[in-house]
Amino acid sequence: MGKLKLHPPNCLLLEGGSSQERKLLSLYWSMSLNCQGDAGPCLRCRPCVQIRDESFRDLYFLGSGDKVKIDQIRELRTIYSQKPHFSWRVVVISEAQALRGEPANALLKSLEEPAPGNSFVLLAPQREGVFSTLVSRSVVMTLSRQAGINFDEDLELVFRELKDFVRTGKGWLNRTAGKNKPDIIQTRQIVSRCRHELVLSMLKNDSQNLFHQYSPLDRYHVQNILTKAEHCLALNYIRVDLVVEWLAVSLWKNFNCREKDVYRTRHLSV
Numbered sequence: 001m002g003k004l005k006l007h008p009p010n011c012l013l014l015e016g017g018s019s020q021e022r023k024l025l026s027l028y029w030s031m032s033l034n035c036q037g038d039a040g041p042c043l044r045c046r047p048c049v050q051i052r053d054e055s056f057r058d059l060y061f062l063g064s065g066d067k068v069k070i071d072q073i074r075e076l077r078t079i080y081s082q083k084p085h086f087s088w089r090v091v092v093i094s095e096a097q098a099l100r101g102e103p104a105n106a107l108l109k110s111l112e113e114p115a116p117g118n119s120f121v122l123l124a125p126q127r128e129g130v131f132s133t134l135v136s137r138s139v140v141m142t143l144s145r146q147a148g149i150n151f152d153e154d155l156e157l158v159f160r161e162l163k164d165f166v167r168t169g170k171g172w173l174n175r176t177a178g179k180n181k182p183d184i185i186q187t188r189q190i191v192s193r194c195r196h197e198l199v200l201s202m203l204k205n206d207s208q209n210l211f212h213q214y215s216p217l218d219r220y221h222v223q224n225i226l227t228k229a230e231h232c233l234a235l236n237y238i239r240v241d242l243v244v245e246w247l248a249v250s251l252w253k254n255f256n257c258r259e260k261d262v263y264r265t266r267h268l269s270v
């Protein structure tokens, strides 16, 4: 997604996953385009918060493909010839496989005459069902069947180990000392995987999420840890294994001191 952000496509087609996950990813995409921070969605700035709450003025949900009317697309054409209020206007159509006939043609026309600052996002279970000319005009991104963005399997394995370490304090240090220790590219991927997990933890209630039930302040600390790790990785002469170790230990400390526990203790002592 990082590379896409540098040259946002006129139309992004998100396929795979559940409809909920596709919608979350469209929110994440809007945040990536509009966030005021310098690395990934910060979740704290005004655009990020408004997008999360779906109250952002440049975010349009046209609804399910079969309900989209040609007038809506025409109306959009007048809107999108104007500059967005913020950086990017994002128009999301869910169940894009049901978009047919006149509305689909009107959308195609809009895609043929792109206006800067606008990004269409089509959500569909799989690209095969979507009007083929629309697919050919889109950049397609596939969600894995299980959850989240299609991260590479090796990375998921490393991330699971990191997750176990954060929760139990065991295991991870063997990984950083062993032959399979992550190189700089993998370490960057681990950091961005953590960032993705953090975004998901805010958008959906999943007890498997590493940052499940973190308070806003805890999330803020996680965000700082990730940003520090990224800054270190941008330096020329850095011991990557030390960054990896520091990242894991910092997340582990954060997990063990999180506010949730404070609340629980207070609650129990009442």
Ligand SMILES: [Zn+2]
Binding pocket: 034, 035, 036, 037, 041, 042, 043, 044, 045, 046, 047, 048, 049
């Ligand atoms: Zn932000």
